Amino acid sequence: MKFGVMLGMGIGDGLAYPEYAAEASALAEQLEFESVWAGEHVVHPDYTSRYPYTSDGKLPQPPLTDVPDPLVWLSYVAGVTTRIRLATGVVVLPQRNPVILAKQVATLDVLSRGRTLLGVGVGWMREESDAIGAPFDQRAARMEEFIAAMRALWREDEPTYAGEHVRFTGARCHPKPVHERRVPIIVGGSGGAAARRAGRLGDGYYPIAPTVDRLAEQIAIMGSSARESGRDPDDIEITTMSFALVGEDPVTPAVLDSFRQMEELGVRRIVVPRLLDGSLSQVRASLERFAEQLIGAYV
Amino acid sequence: MRVGLALGTPYETLEAFEVELDIARAANVDSVWLPDHLWGIFHPALWKQMSYRDAASSPDAYADPLTLAGLLASRVDIPIGTGVVDATRRRAPDMIRAALTVHHLAPGGFILGVGSGEAENIVPFGYPFDKPVGKLEEFLIEARSLLDHGRMPTPLTGTMGLPAAHDRHGKLPIWVAAHGPRALRLAGTYADGWISIFVDPASFQQQRAIVAEHAARAGRPVPDTRCTMLVILGESRDEVASRLEAEPLAKLIAMTAPAELWREFGLEKPGGGGAGYRDMLVHEIAPELLADVAPNIPLELLEALGVYLGNAEEIATRLEPYRAAGVDQLMIANYSGFVGGVPRVAAMKHQFASLTHLLANADVKLASGYP
Numbered sequence: 002m003k004f005g006v007m008l009g010m011g012i013g014d015g016l017a018y019p020e021y022a023a024e025a026s027a028l029a030e031q032l033e034f035e036s037v038w039a040g041e042h043v044v045h046p047d048y049t050s051r052y053p054y055t056s057d058g059k060l061p062q063p064p065l066t067d068v069p070d071p072l073v074w075l076s077y078v079a080g081v082t083t084r085i086r087l088a089t090g091v092v093v094l095p096q097r098n099p100v101i102l103a104k105q106v107a108t109l110d111v112l113s114r115g116r117t118l119l120g121v122g123v124g125w126m127r128e129e130s131d132a133i134g135a136p137f138d139q140r141a142a143r144m145e146e147f148i149a150a151m152r153a154l155w156r157e158d159e160p161t162y163a164g165e166h167v168r169f170t171g172a173r174c175h176p177k178p179v180h181e182r183r184v185p186i187i188v189g190g191s192g193g194a195a196a197r198r199a200g201r202l203g204d205g206y207y208p209i210a211p212t213v214d215r216l217a218e219q220i221a222i223m224g225s226s227a228r229e230s231g232r233d234p235d236d237i238e239i240t241t242m243s244f245a246l247v248g249e250d251p252v253t254p255a256v257l258d259s260f261r262q263m264e265e266l267g268v269r270r271i272v273v274p275r276l277l278d279g280s281l282s283q284v285r286a287s288l289e290r291f292a293e294q295l296i297g298a299y300v
Numbered sequence: 301m302r303v304g305l306a307l308g309t310p311y312e313t314l315e316a317f318e319v320e321l322d323i324a325r326a327a328n329v330d331s332v333w334l335p336d337h338l339w340g341i342f343h344p345a346l347w348k349q350m351s352y353r354d355a356a357s358s359p360d361a362y363a364d365p366l367t368l369a370g371l372l373a374s375r376v377d378i379p380i381g382t383g384v385v386d387a388t389r390r391r392a393p394d395m396i397r398a399a400l401t402v403h404h405l406a407p408g409g410f411i412l413g414v415g416s417g418e419a420e421n422i423v424p425f426g427y428p429f430d431k432p433v434g435k436l437e438e439f440l441i442e443a444r445s446l447l448d449h450g451r452m453p454t455p456l457t458g459t460m461g462l463p464a465a466h467d468r469h470g471k472l473p474i475w476v477a478a479h480g481p482r483a484l485r486l487a488g489t490y491a492d493g494w495i496s497i498f499v500d501p502a503s504f505q506q507q508r509a510i511v512a513e514h515a516a517r518a519g520r521p522v523p524d525t526r527c528t529m530l531v532i533l534g535e536s537r538d539e540v541a542s543r544l545e546a547e548p549l550a551k552l553i554a555m556t557a558p559a560e561l562w563r564e565f566g567l568e569k570p571g572g573g574g575a576g577y578r579d580m581l582v583h584e585i586a587p588e589l590l591a592d593v594a595p596n597i598p599l600e601l602l603e604a605l606g607v608y609l610g611n612a613e614e615i616a617t618r619l620e621p622y623r624a625a626g627v628d629q630l631m632i633a634n635y636s637g638f639v640g641g642v643p644r645v646a647a648m649k650h651q652f653a654s655l656t657h658l659l660a661n662a663d664v665k666l667a668s669g670y671p
Contacts, residue, residue, distance in 0.1 A: 017400075017401060017404040017405065017462055018404055018405070019373065019374070019404075019405050019406075019407065022405060023374070042461055043393050043394055043397050043461070044393050044397075044452070044459060044460060044461070045459050045460075045461060046459075066461070067404075067461060067462055068397075068461030068462070069397075069400075069401040069404070069405075069461065069462060070366070070397050070398040070401040072366075072367050072370070072398075073366055073367060073369070073370035073398050073401040073402055073405070074370065074401055074405070075370070076367045076368070076369075076370030076371045077370045077371060077373050077374050077405045079370075079371055080370075080371040080372075080373070080374030080375060081374050096394075097394070098389050098390055098394075100338070100389065100425045100427075101364070101389055101390060104338065104364040104367075105364040105366070105367045107364075108363045108364040108367040108368060109367050111312060111313070111363070112314055112363070112367070112368070112371050114314075132393065132452050133391050133393040133394060133452075134391050135391075167426065168426045169424060169425045169426040170424075170426075171424065172338075172424040172425045172426075173338075173339065173344065173358070173360050173424070173583065174338065174360070175310075175312075175356070175357070175358040175360040175361035175362075176312050176356070176357075176358075176361040176363070177357075
């Protein structure tokens, strides 16, 4: 099992400041976390859309919480680390321009010497899409086209792609990603549609579920979809985030047991959720505790 | 005059960027500026014959400027800017969010330079390029609303994920690259700074008056101003000339000049490109045609365009008229590697430092505290 840590999104001030970004990510690397993660919101509007990962349907962070651009923030982290992988969890892909994003991701990959993981999702907040002028209703179709377009831009010398939402012919795009002109695309989401999409298109799958049983259901859907698409589900690396790791002293024998169950389901990476609930010294203490109790338990 | 270093060429490795940063440190420049190109100025089929191929596998391998700026924030403590990103492909919230991220991470803060775009960034990738200046104004209206009021203009919603002002660097500044009258109006009306490129001293003064007039109409302060220059440094102009004769493909920098300037030197510009770089798609021109015309491009055409050749003293002398015209900030792109590759860039470190020193003069205080 690999352990990542969400450092690029949290609750509280300071997230976007170099003191936090440099020290927290360097310490995560030193403590042998495998990856550092960053999420995104472009703007934070008043909203009635339902956030899928809390019981009240609201984001856990207040509106004025710092939310940096994940690619830019991870690029800074690339400059102060050498080994730890750099992951978005997730970029709201339908809100992005796929040509620009392909260039951004390839740039991060080159500058970090091939450490990039691109987590993507369709998004859930209509008000955010409306505020920034991105169509919300066709977000799933847009995302699938954008994934194909970005892969073409990375892979081909003279990329050509013809879709409904993006099209180009002979559009050269450099630099290319470091490893075989690919960056792993991890399809995130909590429902059946995301699971099926990951099975069809993903290099990785990133579901978040409230229980191990619900996680098993989603992984089964992903597996079926992969097989129907002629793919081996074992080739699709499964990551999940565990909200059981929020709170005081959360690593209990029951939590560790649930992680072993997840491992049997095929989960290969668990992301520790936000740590920035307080001061940098608290983040430091949390990282050290998780490293000892989680990574230590698997050594 | 204060000098900023523009990283104006494609680089594909961190090591190559470090060569430029080493020059920035040696020259004590006041800022670092990053371009935004999806397609570069040289044809890919000719790139493998050019010495600068050691910097990047493709002439198009420019780093995404906002992502690169994130990494440079861990390397430099002077302001980082874009010079410039186009405002056509990304809505303001997305761009401002990325810019604010750098503004918070970088010890020297960030300057968001924007422009109406170039065909190379837009047309091959399927995006419309019919109303670029109109798009730029839409962008600036949204950007000003986000930075000045914290919300999108219509409807008033969507707080940014980061404060518009940093506790040490203040509010994120927006600079506009402008040349024509409509873009100059936008620079005066909306911008904190104006970026000028390929302009002679007299035209600079005329354009600055237009920018100032529109700033006054908008009730805004006159924007700061920075002129962009390109240099190919050497032991002397003659030495650079002999290198360009030995490597004539480098003279295709002249493809960024308007067709009219080519005609002044008795040449027809391949592929048209009446507006210079803005409407040029060099990749769609036959490489054989470009290779044929390159040896015939006179150095005087490059110099008339604004590419300065020679040693530090020669170039500083020829830039003096800009000082007299009131230019007090320069953004200099070091094109020395186009005749000799990355080692040539490194070898010209002291020439660049001397040039910066000569331009700075005694009465201009440079940024201090740079490592």
